Each structure stands twice: as structure tokens, then as C-alpha cells.
Amino acid sequence: MEEYFLIIIRTLFLYFLIIFIFRIMGKREIGELSILDLVVFIMIAEMAVMAIEQPKDPIIHTLLPMGVIVTIQIVFAWISLRSKPFRELLDGTPSVIIHKGKIDDKVMKKQRYNYDDLLLQLREKDIFNLADVEFAILEPSGKLSVLKKDDEEEASQSLTLPLIxxxxxxxxxxxxxxxxxxxxxxxxxxxxFKNIQEISFCSFQNGQFYVDEKNH
Known part of the structure; x- marks a missing residue:
């Protein structure tokens, strides 16, 4: 009976602890998780399961590695905010699969992305003909962003594309x-704006520029 009570207490404690950990890690949709986020989530979940299944094991054996992993993730996130190369190393970069109606086979091979994957994701967007696609970008999350040929002019006026x-x-x-x-x-x-390196974000929409300079 005492063991069952301990399991319940540990389960509740770890439940609220994991919610707290995910909250401090920041808000991001499940489909937008980076590889780093996914690894952290899996490891923390595994540690929590082991701690519940082994109630006689000291809880510090679970809390210590959890704390180390969360600290690493927070440090990496902080560095990513200040270093674009480091962010690209962790999260990857978008890959242009279709450029002006032409499929880039080299990019597809580099991303281990085949035609079945491409056609499947296009069908999910109600696009059944490759000839209708002007641009297709494979995002770091694995999602496919598509710009249709008949929407190109309209989209160029409505989409906010970061130019810097x-x-x-x-x-x-x-x-x-x-x-x-x-x-x-x-x-x-x-x-x-004479120095592009001093610009943190720049977009062009509906003939208007939006420019945000870096804070010093």
C-alpha cells in the first residue's frame, strides 16, 4: 500500500514538474518542434517513466539529469537567439524544393526527400498537379510551404517574406x-539604412518596407 501511495505522489509531482519544464522552455506548436526540443521531450518523458516504475530509487536520480538537460536546452536556446549559424546548426534551414516551377533534385537528395513525400504533402494542400506549383519550400519542421503559379502575384503582395x-x-x-x-x-x-548588418529583420509587403534594427 505504501508503495502504491509513493507511485501516486511521484506521478503527480512529475506531472506538474514536466508541465513547468515545458512552460519555461517556451511556447511552440508540436509540429514546429526542433530536433533539440524533440530530444529533450523524449528524454524527460523516459526519465519520468523510469522514476514512476522504480519508486524505491531516490527521486534525485531523476531530478538531477532533468535539470542538466533543461539547462542545456535553455543555454542552447539563448545562444540560438544571438547566433544565426548556431540556430541553423540546431534547427536546420528551409530548403527550396521547387523554384520557379522547376524541381531541384539535388536539394531533394540532400534532404532525403523523395517524390512520394512531395506528392503526398502537395495532395494534403489540395494540389494534384506539380505543374501548378511555382515555389515549394521544405521547412525545418518538415512542413511544406507552397506557392501556386496562379497565386504568385497575389501572394507576393499578401505574404510577409523576411528579406533580411x-x-x-x-x-x-x-x-x-x-x-x-x-x-x-x-x-x-x-x-x-546604410548598414544591412545592423538590421535584425526586414520585410517587404504591399509596396511597404518594415525594418527593425538591432538593439545595442
Whole structure:
């Protein structure tokens, strides 16, 4: 009886502890989890199960590794906010699978992404003909973002595409709206932004620029 009571107490304690841990790790949809988040979630879940199944084992044997993992995740998240290369190393980068109606086989092979995967995700978006696709971007989360040919002009006016992230020009997004890096630099200089590296975020929508400079 005492063992059952201990199992119940541990279960409740770990339940609320894991909720607290996930809260401090930040808000993100399940489908948007990075590899790092997924590994942390799996390891914490496994530790919690072992702690419940072994009630005689000291709870510190579970809390200590949990604390180490959460600390690592928080430190990595902090570094990711300040380093784009480190963020790309952990989370990956979007891959353009279809560019201006042409499928990039090299990118597909690099991502171990086959035509069955592509056709399946297109069907999930009610697209049954590859010829209808102007751009298809495989996101780090595994989701496929699609821009149809008949929606290209409308989408270029309605979608917010970052042209600069953390001081780096996003050439893929410039290609999607039919602009060049030279055009972007000129437009920004005309608006008083001479150093692109000092810009944390820049987008172009409905003929208007939104520019956010880095805080110092």
C-alpha cells in the first residue's frame, strides 16, 4: 500500500514538474518542434517513466539529469537567439524544393526527400498537379510551404517574406518576389539604412518596407 501511495505522489509531482519544464522552455506548436526540443521531450518523458516504475530509487536520480538537460536546452536556446549559424546548426534551414516551377533534385537528395513525400504533402494542400506549383519550400519542421503559379502575384503582395534576418540578406525570398540584393540595398539606403548588418529583420509587403534594427 505504501508503495502504491509513493507511485501516486511521484506521478503527480512529475506531472506538474514536466508541465513547468515545458512552460519555461517556451511556447511552440508540436509540429514546429526542433530536433533539440524533440530530444529533450523524449528524454524527460523516459526519465519520468523510469522514476514512476522504480519508486524505491531516490527521486534525485531523476531530478538531477532533468535539470542538466533543461539547462542545456535553455543555454542552447539563448545562444540560438544571438547566433544565426548556431540556430541553423540546431534547427536546420528551409530548403527550396521547387523554384520557379522547376524541381531541384539535388536539394531533394540532400534532404532525403523523395517524390512520394512531395506528392503526398502537395495532395494534403489540395494540389494534384506539380505543374501548378511555382515555389515549394521544405521547412525545418518538415512542413511544406507552397506557392501556386496562379497565386504568385497575389501572394507576393499578401505574404510577409523576411528579406533580411540577423543582418543577412535572404536571397531565396528575394527571388520569390522577383527582386535582387542590389535593389534591396538601394531601397534601404534611400530610407536611411546604410548598414544591412545592423538590421535584425526586414520585410517587404504591399509596396511597404518594415525594418527593425538591432538593439545595442
Amino acid at each position: 534576418l540577423d543582418g543577412e540578406v535572404q536571397t531565396t525570398h528575394l527571388d520569390m518576389i522577383g527582386k535582387t540584393a542590389f535593389w534591396l540595398r538601394k531601397e534601404l539606403r534611400d530610407r536611411g
